[in-house]
Amino acid sequence: MENIKQRPVSEFNNELKLKGFNVFQIEQDGAATRVYSRKDFYKICLTTGKSKIHYSDRSFETEGTVLFFGNPHIPYSWETLSTSYVGYTCLFSEAFLNAAERTESLQHSPLFRIGGTPILNISEQQREFLNTLFQRMIEEQKADYSFKDDLMRNYINLIIHEALKLQPSENYNQQKNAAGRITSVFLELLERQFPIESAERPLQLKTAQDYAASLNMHVNYLNRAVKQVTGKPTTTHITERIITEAKALLQHTDWNISEIAYALGFEYPTYFNNFFKRITGTNPRALRIEAV
Structure with missing residues (x-):
């Protein structure tokens, strides 16, 4: 569905990240499944056609025109x-929209929050x-208007x-x-929290409670579901992923230990060192020396 005519994906992504905004027309497409995984961008789609949208723990059957x-x-x-399948898509970052000093987070909007009405x-x-x-x-995106x-x-x-004046879809x-x-x-x-690309943008979701709050559900509900399906607690999945990222940063970057600790959400390097040694049996500095 998300084909950009005559534009390489890499070029599109670079432009999107630079400006924090892009809008384009959806071209006709055959039956397919598209999974969107951009970490930083909100999306508004106006589409006409028949589709099924899987969103959080709900599936929406749509036919005709919908706004997503x-x-x-x-x-x-x-x-x-x-x-x-035709229509339009607008992608934008929260920073782009909130540059005008709006105070409410988009995540609190009934259109964007996980328990809300996105269709x-x-x-x-x-x-x-x-x-x-x-x-x-x-049209305006192509123009040279100073206040574009x-x-x-x-x-x-x-x-x-x-959209806020309309009735949400109940066909789910x-x-x-x-x-x-x-x-x-x-x-x-x-997985969307990684990789950590800058020490200036540290990991935001660090605990099971953080993930439950982001998904708008009680942490006990999340823990039961994850343990039932995977056999491992939510915290174990989070810990394993942080350790994997920590090893990658230690072996493949020149960041110092303090920068890595901060990037992974640890307030002090000592906390990170203790965490890393408890899980791996060695300390971060030793792993870095081995890598060299």
Whole structure:
């Protein structure tokens, strides 16, 4: 579904990260499953066609025109069921939208939060109006207007406000195997925290409680689901992934131990050293020396 005509994916990603915004038209596509995994970007899609959207622990059957709001903190996949699937997509970072000093986090919006209503059924009249907004964004994106960023924020906010006035889709089914779906969402969210690319952007989700809060569920519910499906506690999965990342940073970067500790969410290097030795049986400095 997410084909960018005559533009390499790497070029598109670089431009997106530079500007924090992009809007484009969805081309016709055959039946396929697309899994979106960008860590930093929110998504608004206006699409016409038949599809199934898996979002958190729910699956939405859609036909006709829908408006979809994707949160980068919530794993989701999109399965197109019709051979013709058209519309528009807008991608933007929270930093881009909040440059105008908005105070409320997008994650608290009913359109973007995990227990919210990310899919809205759109009438033909509403589709024509929203089409116009997306088309205007595409045209303005090409222009040299000095205040283009502000104009794009206005368009995004207008779409959000239009959506807040609409009724959410009720055509969804709870996953039959709720534990399996919750576990899948948790594991994908865990993997999305990595790799750590900068010591200035430390790991945000460090505990089972952090993940449960991000997924808008009680930590006991998350723990039961993950243990039932994988046989291992939530904390064990988190610990193993942090250790894997720590080894990679020790062996493949020139960051000092303090920088690595901070990047992985440890307040003090001593805490990181004790954690690493307890899990691996050796200390971080010894592993780095071995790598050299």
